[in-house]
Amino acid sequence: MITIEKQIEKILFDTVKNLYVDKDLKPIEITVATNEKFGDFQSNFAMMNSKIIGGNPRAIAENVVNNLVENEVIDKIEIAGPGFLNIFLKNTFLGEIIKKISQEKYEFNELDTKGDVIIDYSSPNIAKRMHIGHLRSTIIGDSIKRMYKFLGYNVVGDNHIGDWGTQFGKLIIGYRNWLNQEAYKENAIEELERVYVEFTKQSEEHPELEDQAREELKKLQDGDEENYRLWQEFIKVSLDEYGKLYSRMGITFDTYYGESFYHNLMPGVVKELEEKGIAVEDQGAKVVFFPEEDKINPCIIQKRDGAFLYATSDIATVKYRLENYDVNKLIYVTDERQQDHFRQFFKITDMLGWNVEKQHVWFGIMRFSDGVFSTRKGNVIRLEELLDEGKRRAYEIVNEKNSELSEEEKNNIAEIVGAGAIKYADLSQNRQTAVIFEWDKILSFEGNTAPYLQYSYARIKSILRRAEEQNKVLNKEIKIEFQDKAERGLAHHLTQFPSVVLKAAESCRPNLVADYLFELSKKFNSFYNSCPILNQEDNVLYSRLLLAERTASVLKEGLNLLGINTLERM
Numbered sequence: 001m002i003t004i005e006k007q008i009e010k011i012l013f014d015t016v017k018n019l020y021v022d023k024d025l026k027p028i029e030i031t032v033a034t035n036e037k038f039g040d041f042q043s044n045f046a047m048m049n050s051k052i053i054g055g056n057p058r059a060i061a062e063n064v065v066n067n068l069v070e071n072e073v074i075d076k077i078e079i080a081g082p083g084f085l086n087i088f089l090k091n092t093f094l095g096e097i098i099k100k101i102s103q104e105k106y107e108f109n110e111l112d113t114k115g116d117v118i119i120d121y122s123s124p125n126i127a128k129r130m131h132i133g134h135l136r137s138t139i140i141g142d143s144i145k146r147m148y149k150f151l152g153y154n155v156v157g158d159n160h161i162g163d164w165g166t167q168f169g170k171l172i173i174g175y176r177n178w179l180n181q182e183a184y185k186e187n188a189i190e191e192l193e194r195v196y197v198e199f200t201k202q203s204e205e206h207p208e209l210e211d212q213a214r215e216e217l218k219k220l221q222d223g224d225e226e227n228y229r230l231w232q233e234f235i236k237v238s239l240d241e242y243g244k245l246y247s248r249m250g251i252t253f254d255t256y257y258g259e260s261f262y263h264n265l266m267p268g269v270v271k272e273l274e275e276k277g278i279a280v281e282d283q284g285a286k287v288v289f290f291p292e293e294d295k296i297n298p299c300i301i302q303k304r305d306g307a308f309l310y311a312t313s314d315i316a317t318v319k320y321r322l323e324n325y326d327v328n329k330l331i332y333v334t335d336e337r338q339q340d341h342f343r344q345f346f347k348i349t350d351m352l353g354w355n356v357e358k359q360h361v362w363f364g365i366m367r368f369s370d371g372v373f374s375t376r377k378g379n380v381i382r383l384e385e386l387l388d389e390g391k392r393r394a395y396e397i398v399n400e401k402n403s404e405l406s407e408e409e410k411n412n413i414a415e416i417v418g419a420g421a422i423k424y425a426d427l428s429q430n431r432q433t434a435v436i437f438e439w440d441k442i443l444s445f446e447g448n449t450a451p452y453l454q455y456s457y458a459r460i461k462s463i464l465r466r467a468e469e470q471n472k473v474l475n476k477e478i479k480i481e482f483q484d485k486a487e488r489g490l491a492h493h494l495t496q497f498p499s500v501v502l503k504a505a506e507s508c509r510p511n512l513v514a515d516y517l518f519e520l521s522k523k524f525n526s527f528y529n530s531c532p533i534l535n536q537e538d539n540v541l542y543s544r545l546l547l548a549e550r551t552a553s554v555l556k557e558g559l560n561l562l563g564i565n566t567l568e569r570m
Helices: 004-019 045-053 057-066 091-100 132-150 167-178 181-186 188-205 208-221 225-249 259-275 310-324 336-351 383-401 407-427 450-469 485-494 497-507 511-530 538-561
Strands: 041-043 074-080 084-089 116-120 154-158 279-282 285-288 299-302 327-335 358-363 366-368
Touching: 004 041, 004 045, 004 057, 004 084, 045 057, 045 084, 057 074, 057 084, 084 091, 091 485, 091 538, 116 132, 132 154, 132 225, 132 327, 132 358, 132 366, 132 383, 132 407, 132 497, 132 538, 167 188, 167 208, 167 225, 181 188, 188 208, 188 225, 208 225, 225 383, 225 407, 259 279, 259 285, 259 299, 259 310, 285 336, 299 310, 299 336, 310 327, 310 336, 327 336, 336 358, 383 407, 407 450, 407 511, 450 511, 450 538, 485 511, 485 538, 497 511, 497 538, 511 538
Parallel strands: 116 154, 116 327, 327 358
Antiparallel strands: 041 084, 074 084, 279 285, 285 299
């Protein structure tokens, strides 16, 4: 199904092509009307092209209206101000579009969906429990992945885990000196995190521990059997723990290629950079210097002791992907503090001539009001704690309102509602905004929240069940009629869903989808309050019932794009 905007564009294009055949016109742009008094859609075509055509914008608009090609879409066009085109849709056309929702896939033929979009997100460091500082990358990346799939792209979600580097030397020292075996059997990753923090404390009094850790890391990098075995064990217990949390949040990945996966590629990358004169030796290190006009700080790709850095790993990652995928685009989801890093290594891959589109999707960091989370300082809230608290609060509400449900049902609803509230509280905000963590704010169940949207969906499903009990089974072929402005307003809003998702995906801003869904729920509740359904004549009942069902399908699909599940009953 082609979006309405594209259909209107085609009609106007065919019209102006006949009128101004010899003119090189600017593209026709269609936007949603800001007020229903101004129609359903608008275009400023006449004003944008008045100089090219050579005439008064209002006269050009009149010419377009008077010569509009025959179509089944536009009911009328009114001219406003200096030449705005206010476009009103035919009710019959709008009704037919509503009937196609959830029955036909949307078409985005203007997009180049060939190849693979690879998204890097979540990326926790091995041997550290995930905390709320990991939440944003995980759920923003997952939502972007879902939106790109909706648009028709083949998407690869990669969890580029931190499984290589100096922390492993420290962990090995800590494991051998301070590990509590019973605690390790009980919760391996928690105990590994404890010994890592213990190393930090001990090294403040015994600086020689840092040298010992570097020695253990070097042994690991050189293939020492015992250190390699410990390293693999650390990875396994960490991924097992992460997997439980990802499962609770409905997060999946296609690959788990950590930094170690690309380690053998790094020497070749450094060599290529040297051979092409991009990297030079500076005080024993291999460094890339950038043109002064780029205003990018020099980037070290290999230290004096031969160790590689994050930039080297990320350059090797691009090389691997170009050689092993049909890359359409690379997307990296990390916090704002890494902007300089991505500017550096993006520029280096450009200097290497690797022609691939890359995008750094950065977000504001989540913090307490008095500072940033830090595992080293031990002032973090575990992601598991957050999910548990969300479930606990949701359970209290479910138990109060639906005490007759079984414990299994209550727990299932509480898990879905709690996780949904947490995700939506984050995704409904502009991702570039810093987030101050507050329990009540992130776990709010009232107002513009996931529970409100989930309840709207469940309410519609309840209406459909009551209709069936009255032998009024949904008729997907019924003619949709509009007898009230609330039902037409709801229908018009439903048609905007694909265009909203397109904008949200292109800008990597899930909050646009959240804003749309909140507005949709409000419009549905206004419709339901002013347009009775089940006590109407059949033609009105079935029309409104289908409109409600299509609203539910869009709510469900939209929430799914945010990684949030729906419930048939709440």
